[in-house]
Amino acid sequence: MPKVLHLDMDSFFATVEQQSRPSLRGRSVGIAPVDSPGGTIVAASIEAKKFGVKTGTKVAEARELIPDIVILPPTPNKYRVVHRRFRSIMQEYRGICKPRSVDEIALWLEPSEWDRASEIGVDIKQRIRDEVGEWLSSSVGIGPNWLLAKTACSIRKPDGLLEITEGNRRDILAELDLTDLCGIAGRMAARMNLAGIRTPLDLHDMKPWELKHRLGIIGYYWHLRLNGYAIDTEDWATKTLGHSSVLPRPTASPEDLKPLLHKLCHRIARRLRQDSWLAQGLVISGSMADWGDRWVHSVKLNPTQRRDELFQTAWGLLKSRPPAAPLRKLAVTTYNLRPANPKQPSLLETDRRTHSALIGTDAVNDRWGEFTVIPAAMMGTEEVAGDAIAFGQDLRLQRETLDS
Amino acid sequence: MGPMTLADKVSVLAKFDDGKLVPIIMRWRGRRYWVQGVNLHHVENRGGDKIHYFAVSTEIGDATLSYSQDEMYWRLVETNFFE
Numbered sequence: 272m273p274k275v276l277h278l279d280m281d282s283f284f285a286t287v288e289q290q291s292r293p294s295l296r297g298r299s300v301g302i303a304p305v306d307s308p309g310g311t312i313v314a315a316s317i318e319a320k321k322f323g324v325k326t327g328t329k330v331a332e333a334r335e336l337i338p339d340i341v342i343l344p345p346t347p348n349k350y351r352v353v354h355r356r357f358r359s360i361m362q363e364y365r366g367i368c369k370p371r372s373v374d375e376i377a378l379w380l381e382p383s384e385w386d387r388a389s390e391i392g393v394d395i396k397q398r399i400r401d402e403v404g405e406w407l408s409s410s411v412g413i414g415p416n417w418l419l420a421k422t423a424c425s426i427r428k429p430d431g432l433l434e435i436t437e438g439n440r441r442d443i444l445a446e447l448d449l450t451d452l453c454g455i456a457g458r459m460a461a462r463m464n465l466a467g468i469r470t471p472l473d474l475h476d477m478k479p480w481e482l483k484h485r486l487g488i489i490g491y492y493w494h495l496r497l498n499g500y501a502i503d504t505e506d507w508a509t510k511t512l513g514h515s516s517v518l519p520r521p522t523a524s525p526e527d528l529k530p531l532l533h534k535l536c537h538r539i540a541r542r543l544r545q546d547s548w549l550a551q552g553l554v555i556s557g558s559m560a561d562w563g564d565r566w567v568h569s570v571k572l573n574p575t576q577r578r579d580e581l582f583q584t585a586w587g588l589l590k591s592r593p594p595a596a597p598l599r600k601l602a603v604t605t606y607n608l609r610p611a612n613p614k615q616p617s618l619l620e621t622d623r624r625t626h627s628a629l630i631g632t633d634a635v636n637d638r639w640g641e642f643t644v645i646p647a648a649m650m651g652t653e654e655v656a657g658d659a660i661a662f663g664q665d666l667r668l669q670r671e672t673l674d675s
Numbered sequence: 676m677g678p679m680t681l682a683d684k685v686s687v688l689a690k691f692d693d694g695k696l697v698p699i700i701m702r703w704r705g706r707r708y709w710v711q712g713v714n715l716h717h718v719e720n721r722g723g724d725k726i727h728y729f730a731v732s733t734e735i736g737d738a739t740l741s742y743s744q745d746e747m748y749w750r751l752v753e754t755n756f757f758e
């Protein structure tokens with residue numbers, strides 16, 4: 272499953288002020304641009320929140336709730352500095368990092384990191400304390416797409432870490448209100464209620480056609496998001512397309528793996544062109560013959576759907592980081608897919624010619640079966656990948672489930 | 676009580692450590708204060724000048740020192756230990 276990590280600094284402005292002034296740590300602090308009774312609190316510290324002071328509370332009201340609350344003006348430069356520091360920590364991890372606001376950053380992890388997403392979450396939280404400031408607490412949510420990661424993050428605040436998995440997804444959604452989901456506000460929730468949808472779990476469980484009937488396409492999109500699909504543009508970073516194959520004889524030798532690598536890249540390139548995607552990253556992985564550790568390496572790509580480019584990259588990775596033990600299975604996965612725009616042909620004429628030649632090859636293969644026309648380098652590999660299976664998130668699934 | 680703001684010029688003994696400016700001792704109103712740690716350092720541009728802000732802990736409380744790169748002046752801009 273793809274992994275997106277969403278980090279949200281707890282009570283950010285107030286926590287940064289407590290970081291710079293240890294005497295305020297553990298005390299109720301409110302940040303208000305104007306310290307007059309009618310002024311509005313834009314951020315409250317974790318301590319103040321326990322007494323009911325929150326964003327939007329009037330200063331006078333906050334003083335009534337907490338007589339000794341400290342009201343401070345915001346210092347945006349300080350917040351920007353802290354933001355830059357925790358962002359640069361997050362940028363050290365393998366993936367695509369995008370700030371969502373001054374105190375929130377999302378990280379679409381590369382496939383090689385998916386197995387250790389929660390480890391990475393723990394690591395980032397600790398490094399922010401060690402390297403930016405010991406008082407800076409943050410919460411991390413992990414999920415198969417950004418929405419679920421963000422939802423997970425909001426549940427365990429402050430200082431939380433929660434991963435939404437296939438195993439706990441329904442239990443977690445059952446505890447939430449519709450408006451707890453980022454993107455569903457009062458009006459949309461009311462519309463959903465009218466359609467008989469009361470909780471996120473209803474959106475999750477209801478049949479897609481039923482949702483589409485009751486709420487239109489929006490209902491269907493919510494269903495997909497809550498079921499972990501990558502349907503929002505930002506989640507394309509975690510879209511993958513790959514093929515794997517079991518080796519007839521386990522081997523660790525790059526030369527022995529080369530023909531199979533060719534074949535896998537060929538199949539992926541074909542699917543990329545069929546579905547009109549460009550891949551921006553590539554992973555090679557394998558299971559060791561002794562069922563021990565997995566062997567995984569990933570690298571960024573210039574956007575491509577070409578077999579030769581995929582192969583050159585995969586081959587370079589394999590040669591420079593060969594597996595330590597014989598593999599019984601080899602997989603190539605492309606990720607961080609983005610739609611190819613066929614209306615915008617490459618400026619380089621040679622590029623365009625190669626592209627049309629490849630489309631031609633695909634047409635023949637479609638008609639006569641896989642590998643009727645194959646690149647010369649793949650000659651003699653027909654049996655090797657006979658049991659190749661497609662894996663990863665099936666990009667066509669979305670269209671299919673909608674049509675059915 | 677919250678922090679008090681001021682703009683007193685102060686003498687500061689500082690070191691340059693691995694590309695970083697770190698205040699060590701501050702003299703304010705005839706008393707010497709040891710800087711025990713920098714809790715946050717940030718820089719603001721003011722015209723062409725760069726002002727460095729150091730939120731520090733001293734033995735009697737928190738303070739914020741500012742250093743103007745152009746004027747080469749240190750100021751105590753905030754304390755929580757006003758008498």
Ligand SMILES: [Mg+2]
Binds near residue numbers: 279280281282
């Ligand atoms: Mg926050």
